[in-house]
Amino acid sequence: MDYGILKFKEPQNNIQRKIIHVDMDAFYASVEIRDNPALKNKAVIIAHDPRTRGGRGVVTTANYEARKFGVHSAMSAQVALDKCPHAIFISPRMSYYAEISQQIRNVFRKYTDLIEPLSLDEAYLDVTENKINLNSATLIAREIQKDVWNEVGLTCSAGVSYNKFLAKIASDIKKPGGLTVITPDDAQDFLWELPIHKFYGVGQKTAEKLEQQEITNGRELYELSAKFLVDEFGKMGYRLYQRIRGIDNTPVAANRERKSVGKESTFGPFLVSEEQVIGALRELAASVHRSLEKNKVHGRIVTLKIRYADFETTTRQKSFSSFVGGEQDIFWKAQELWLEHGEIEREVRLLGITLSHLAPQHYTNIELPLWNKDENERKK
Template structure:
């Protein structure tokens, strides 16, 4: 620093990491098309029809056919209807979307535990060190795309680079079903030719302000002095000065709080008898309960998932008054759900059992003897009377 003049050291790039950003293609709409193939090729809009709710509501997402009419997420359903009166409005099944999102993350976990979900349909993966010891991030991204497609019947786009900012930009570059790789040597050229409104994190108001300052693309941003950017945009100015130089050291932060434990199995040949289903559910229940014990967790809610051979997916959950105590109890609980609402008539390609609403085993409720229970209830009634 010189007297009276604040200067910044030129930042250095860290290009040692390998980051993938996966973004599902029109996720909610694609799930609805998968569940109902008659919707394929049609403008599908995930929102309640404005005629059903007085014009209220917003679009969650829309198929690519609907997007050709200018429809996008966060648009009012009424505006979407005006743009595309023949659009097919679907209220959405968010329980199903969450279930499929968990399946997608299970595919990610085959490669790394460093997964940072941004929403149900996108996530960062740090595969610098990965479970299959594959040195190519591009090959891993391609494998993830193929597994999501063949196992779930859905497509995604992938961005591959050495930091989160570039990977996020890259995943949006070739949609749908695309993959874009930005190696360190290509980062400068990619960033400087990109329109400023394409920079992730730059909102409409900031774009207007940048245009007023003569900043229309990455090269214009690159040419700006850091102090001037900070004076105009505060902390964002400092961040953009670094990002246009391909610098983003933010880590992929994994959410390590387990909210559920489950196992599922996709069958090479569809299950067509109740005996096959019973045998498979017992096996999956054993595996699920083993994972619960390993995680030192237990729960009261059992979720059964069935995927039929036409890709239609069925999920039902049941919450019990007490924690599931062993694998046999888990199996019986799942089997009862199947007997009440499942069917083998269409052929079953996938079964899954999940336990949700998990608590630590340290907080297990210990049954009281009858005398202790009565004593406790008397003490509680006395305490309630004192408070009154």
């Protein structure tokens, strides 16, 4: 790839903002334990009990007692049962969790209107300017943790920094109920010690590719030239070049309208096998994906609608941890919902898939660096 002969211009870092990332602790499980104190100190898994569904089902979340046994979200419910046979399985109540999520956001609004939800259980807050005129984001984060506990009865962890990337990583450092602050002066040392797989936004394949080249932590990543990273990973590589330098100038996007894109199909004759349902879900996911591309939006919540032969209709939903619009991602979530909640023996007359909690796809024109075309060095 020929980038010409212009010199690379280093990206500028905005360190003036004050960002908090709030992440609820094992949210769905914590809600169930709050409502039923008898569950306290017991392993709780939010998923349909595989013993009553022929081994089917997927873990939505698990509390920390269950996680000690290796249980985690997106794991097969049967595998979770094998790892933690004494666990208590509770079927998810997504609409109820959404109500609790709104209560938590009402707490956030006491401090700022610049709130960017990532899912029902986490959000970014920009408190550079805030409603209580407090100069310390750390103190605001502590007040939010107190208010969420006092008003909603749940604990949350918080990360505080000058950008979203660092705040997101920080909130995961001390769980549950922790608070981690990364200042501009601390950022570089913190990132140098961070394992590659802990970098928010670095997927499993990217992490594996870097680790295969003996790049296992931030310090080693920092030594890579921008040219090498862009050649290997494209725009993601340039983003890595910025992130390892503590740079993330993306603003907290507070003005996201709640919309939805959905497609449904009525079947005659009815669907009477799992294979027919899975095939129909693939077609619906592809149709939803086309609509998303046409409207240049993506979303976080997939809802599956099922109408049986007797006209009884049920809807179930799952959340993504980040915005998606890919056909395969939509299909996988819809398939999970079917496997957890569907009853093929009742025969299916209608299926529908809806992606909601949408936001525009922002195609940022990242200014890629330009180097001398004869540069062949991997390191700076």
